[in-house]
Amino acid sequence: MSTLPIIDIAPFLTRESQQDEDKRAAASSALYDACVNYGFFYLNIAAFVDPSEPEELTKLAREFFALPQEEKDKLALRNEDHARGYARLKENVTNGKADNHEGLDFYRPVENPDKSKPLWGENQWPTVPGFEEKFKRWVEKMKILGLIVMEAMADGLRMTPDEWKDLRSQVDDSFWVMRVIGYPPLPNDHDGFSCGAHKDYGCLTFLHADPTPSAxxxxxxxxxLVQSESSDLPKEQGSEEGVWINADPIPGCVVCNIGEMWEIWTNGLYRSTLHRVVHRGSNYRVSIPFFFEPNFDAVVKPLAAARRINACSEHTDVAKEHKSVVYGEFLVAKVGNNFDGKGKYDN
Incomplete structure (x- = not known):
């Protein structure tokens, strides 16, 4: 229980033999178990991307964050739709407290941009040489990875081909989000976290981070199970029993977790998991999360495959019917929290 499971993406990249199918079935089963028991797992993508590629993105991110503050402020969120662009250190808020990080946010481009509408502006790209080109290339690869993992999860839920086809139609034009985040060391007197405890509200998160441990x-x-308190950190999990574990980077892997949309799709069988960042090291940490989300107009509701599993499940808390949502409306409400003093991860 001290570490997250590791799922290799390789079996989902080929279907040439029965052996491939067997490996695929075993990996789908492991993925299902990881979603039920953890909501988080490592995804080994070494067979999908060259490990040097995300390392190059980290280098480019460091170049941007090292720019003078006035240069970074030229990409400020207020220039566009208050969602796309640069947020200063402590400008992001979680659980009512300022987070000790700065970041760049990008969203799927939209037709007929209008920065007066929430989420409907244009992305603001740094002038750091190679930044826009290489990050756009990463976006395209993560969109492909998202569909691969979605199909693997459909296999794990034993969905029929028609059921998978229907689910795929809800994510085949993903309203993706990408953040590039810089974390200076957390000051001892800071009243908050590097990033406060929250659950992701979308579909799938693929996180590449630099090698910084214990963050x-x-x-x-x-x-x-109650964890003994060995630090001055507040109990952000409230009264819920359990333990906080580190999800340190593993070479060749991204950290993957499921968001609230999967809670709805599985009617509570899968759960989005609390996570936070506490960077007390001496270095400047960089992370690059990519959020593979449903289509903007997707109607997200419990899946028939999940209902079949829940009907014979020992979990007594999955009987409650989860309400369907239109993803775009749900997302606008979340991001809109940034305008009224709350954070986008707050309820």
């Missing part, structure tokens, strides 16, 4: 922490809900 990303994941809360594993385990009834009856």
């Amino acid at each position: 990303l922490q994941v809360f594993l809900a385990r009834p009856g």
Whole structure:
């Protein structure tokens, strides 16, 4: 329980033999178990992308964050739709407290941009040489990866071909989000976290981070298990019993977690998991999360395959019917929290 499971993406990249199918089935089953028991896992993507590629993105991110503040402010969120662009250190808020990080946010481009409408502006790209080109290339690869993982998850839920086809139609034009985040060391007197505890509200998160250890922490809900408090950190999990574990980077892997849309799709069988960043090291940490989300107009509702599993599940808390949502409306409400003093991860 001290570490997250590792799922290799390789079996989902080929279907040439029965052996491939067997490996695919085993990996789909492992993916299902990871979603039920953790909500977080490592995804080994070494067979999908060259490890040097995300390392190059980290280098480009450092070049941007090292620019003078006035240069970074030229890409300020206020220039566009208050969602796309640069947020200064402590400008992002989680659980009512300023987060000790700065970041660049990008969203799927839209037709007929109008920066007066929430989420409907244009992305603001740094002038750092190679930044826009290489990050756009990463976006395209992560969109492909998103569909690969979605199909693997459909296999794990034993969805029929028609059921998978319907689910795919809800994510085949993903309203993706990408953040490039810089974390200076957390000051001892800072009243908050590098990033406060939250659950992702979308579909799938693929996180590449530099090698900094002991920064990303994941809360594993385990009834009856209470972690002894060995630090001055507040109990952001409230009264829920369980433990916080580190999700340190593993070479060749991204950290993957599921968002609230999967809670709805599985009617509570899968759960989005609390996580936070507490960077007390001496270095400047960089992370690049890519959020593979449903289509903007997708109607997200419990899946028939999940209902079949829930009908014979020992979990008594999956009987509650989850309400359907239109993803775009849900997203606008979340991001709109940034305008009224709350954070986009707040309820």
